[in-house]
Amino acid sequence: MRWTGKAPLLVILGATATGKTGLALQLAERLNGEIVGADSRQIYRGMDIGTAKPDDEQRARVAHHLVDIADPDENPGLAVIQDLANTTIADIQRRGRLPMMVGGTGQYLSAIVEGWRIPEVPPNETLRRELEDFALSHGSEALHRRLADVDSVTAARTHPNNLRRVVRSLEVWHESGRAISEQQHRYPPPWRVLQIGLQLERETLYARADRRLEAMVEAGFVNEVRQLLEAGYSRDLPSMSGLGYRQLAAHLLDGLPLPEAIDAAKTATHDFIRRQLTWFRGHHSEIGWLDVASLKTDAIENDVQRWLAEN
Incomplete structure (x- = not known):
């Protein structure tokens, strides 16, 4: 498809564990889309299980961008991420495909979707x-x-x-x-944006996040953290502040019992979800919210198709 007016950008956002990835994959396959990540932890190589990064099968189904672009001891600033995302989105649009920004990192979404430019001050x-x-x-x-x-x-x-x-x-x-x-200055981006937000009752969301963390541990999350530490990556790196990483590092390095480390990670996840929800409330008027409990992919696809037809 070629865009005759402003090229579109579809955004799927929501707190952690709301099911953004599953919906995004289905829509991308139906709408000729490619996914641009808006997750500040999935950018790191070697941090796969704990970040719920799309696996090889999912990435074979749909092209993913802004994933695995930095080592854990690197710290690309927001301006770098913004420039990468803008370039990637423009390239996807030039190829006649639909860019879909998917994630829950508020800073990334603000910078890219709303066009906030960040001062380019080199890191010290x-x-x-x-x-x-x-x-x-x-x-x-x-x-x-x-x-x-x-x-x-x-x-x-x-x-x-x-x-x-x-x-x-x-x-x-x-x-x-x-x-x-x-x-900071705002320069509205040169595309039109449709934002879809996924929401769920808070206690239900906490329970889902807890179950997901337990599944991550069963899938090898502890060993993933062990490999990072053995590779020389400090637990004090910004990348290791991702949910679960620092708590499991305390288990491996300080002898914190694994059940206590998991409980601490669950508490940190609940706190993070609260902060995400606070950010989303500040942008509520721009987001079309959908209840995960009654989600219907066909209806969402039809709504997006109608929006695309307005181009």
Whole structure:
């Protein structure tokens, strides 16, 4: 298909464990689509089970992009991810196929779907380590207060436990002398967007996430973390802050009993889901929400086809 007007971008988003991947695969096969990942942990090579990364069979069915693009000790910034995504989406559209952005990482979705440009301040690894060490010794709340002192706008919309964003915001202020909130600008992207959100009653979602984590452990999640540690990747790397990784590292390195590590990972997952839902609430007017419990793929496909026909 060739687009005569603004080229389309279909977005499928939702909290972890809502079933985004399954729906995206079905729609991509029916709609000549390719999937562009919006998951900040699936970008890392060797982190497959714990990130619920699409497996070889799924990737053979549908082309996936922005998956396995970095080693665990690399830390591509949001501006890098944004540029990669924009280039990939444009290439998919040029080939007459439908780009489908799928994931639940709010920063990625904001940057790419809404067109927020991020200041291109090079990383300062020494400063990052100092800030991360400060958070470890004084607590994430204390580091968040330091951000509030220099950039109250960013601090107000950043959860103290979002260490990666707090550190990056302080880094931008330190390196450029200006708050990151003063340097962000919105440039609406050159495509029209349809956003589909998957939602589920919270306690049901927690239970699904818990069962998924247990299935990951049965599938070899502990061994995956062991292999990463044996390869020399520190548990303190940003990549290892993904759900379950740091808790299972504590099991392997500190002797934390596995049941306790799993319980800690479940608690962290519930906290993460709450933060995701908070982000989605702030963007509710732009998202068409569907209840996972009554999802009908045929009806969704028909709605998307009608939207595409409006082009």
